[in-house]
Amino acid sequence: MFFRPLLATLLMTLFSATALALPKESRVPGGIALIPLTGLSGDQAPSAWYKAQRVMVVPSTGTPLASQAKWVAIAGIPLGAKPDRKQHLRANATSYYFEIDDKAYRAQYLTVKNKRHVNPDPEDIKRWSREKKEMTDAFQHWSAPVQPVTRFELPAEGPFSSPFGLKRFFNEQPRKPHSGLDIAAPEGAPIKAPAAGTVLTTGNYFFNGNTVIVDHGHGLTTMYCHMSRIDVKPGDKLATGDLIGAIGKTGRVTGPHLHWSVSLNNTRVDPLLFLDQR
Ligand SMILES: [Zn+2]
Incomplete structure (x- = not known):
């Protein structure tokens, strides 16, 4: 079809225009973890929780994480978080675990x-x-x-x-x-x-x-x-x-x-x- 490439280009332009620039990831105390919510493909943003606090979830469209999941959780990591402990984030009924590195602040x-x-x-x-x-x-x-x-x-x-x-x-x-x-x-x-x-x-x-x-x-x-x-x-x-x-x-x-x-x-x-x- 003649229109197909045109349509694809148009859609891509549209998506890149609406794509979010995610914050920079830094999995350390005081940093941010970007967690692709794999397996959750519903149209409504999943509700995510980390350390008993509700966490921001955004569509992955147009971001480097788009191939991994439809939704991305953006979790702030407390300055007092312990790097030797696995971190647990829950979205809907699914658990996601991630590790954090230590950071020596001056x-x-x-x-x-x-x-x-x-x-x-x-x-x-x-x-x-x-x-x-x-x-x-x-x-x-x-x-x-x-x-x-x-x-x-x-x-x-x-x-x-x-x-x-x-x-x-x-x-x-x-x-x-x-x-x-x-x-x-x-x-x-x-x-x-x-x-x-x-x-x-x-x-x-x-x-x-x-x-x-x-x-x-x-x-x-x-x-x-x-x-x-x-x-x-x-x-x-x-x-x-x-x-x-x-x-x-x-x-x-x-x-x-x-x-x-x-x-x-x-x-x-x-x-x-x-x-x-x-
Ligand atoms: Zn100050």
């Missing part, structure tokens, strides 16, 4: 002037636990937009001042590892939406300062901390590049910067895995 020593940001008062701890719950609720929020987000633009311009995953010491005392990427920029510089999303929460938090959390759907959220100004409110719909607010130094900081964290299945992962390689 240590970072910081000095903060506000001593309460290192050894909080009982009142501060009370406040922080309330805020933590608010943030966890946001990280666990589930929405299912038709077009999943799997890649980001950078939300701010500036050098990366602290990478994700650093083991942290504040005034010589060990604290939780660095759960985001720091971008250094002058106070007042714009912070922009790295992809389409909906504002879930805004607040002024003890450690994180002025904070915004954006929902991108399917368990993917991004958080912006230490802002000098917040220009959005919960429920606002954002397109890529829309203004969220401005760089600041509120909360526990040593200078003005954006702390940007990316969360998948309530797990903070390395934001670099979502950026185009340049």
Whole structure:
């Protein structure tokens, strides 16, 4: 048939236009596992779970995993995951097992002037636990937009001042590892939406300062901390590049910067895995 090659070309163009650019895979603590859900060929996205959290599932169409399965689970691996233990992901009634490698994150020593940001008062701890719950609720929020987000633009311009995953010491005392990427920029510089999303929460938090959390759907959220100004409110719909607010130094900081964290299945992962390689 004369039309066949034409139709095939047309379909291929169409598919490549709608194909998702998956995040970069890195099967380490703080990384991402891309699991082809072999054997599940239904038209509806399977519902997948990892460590009791719902996991993003996207069609494999046009991706390098298309030949292996119709659906791909994109699972964030916690920084505290044990590399000596097999990881278990469940999709519908099927189990998938995968291994993770160890990753040695570097240590970072910081000095903060506000001593309460290192050894909080009982009142501060009370406040922080309330805020933590608010943030966890946001990280666990589930929405299912038709077009999943799997890649980001950078939300701010500036050098990366602290990478994700650093083991942290504040005034010589060990604290939780660095759960985001720091971008250094002058106070007042714009912070922009790295992809389409909906504002879930805004607040002024003890450690994180002025904070915004954006929902991108399917368990993917991004958080912006230490802002000098917040220009959005919960429920606002954002397109890529829309203004969220401005760089600041509120909360526990040593200078003005954006702390940007990316969360998948309530797990903070390395934001670099979502950026185009340049
Ligand atoms: Zn940070």
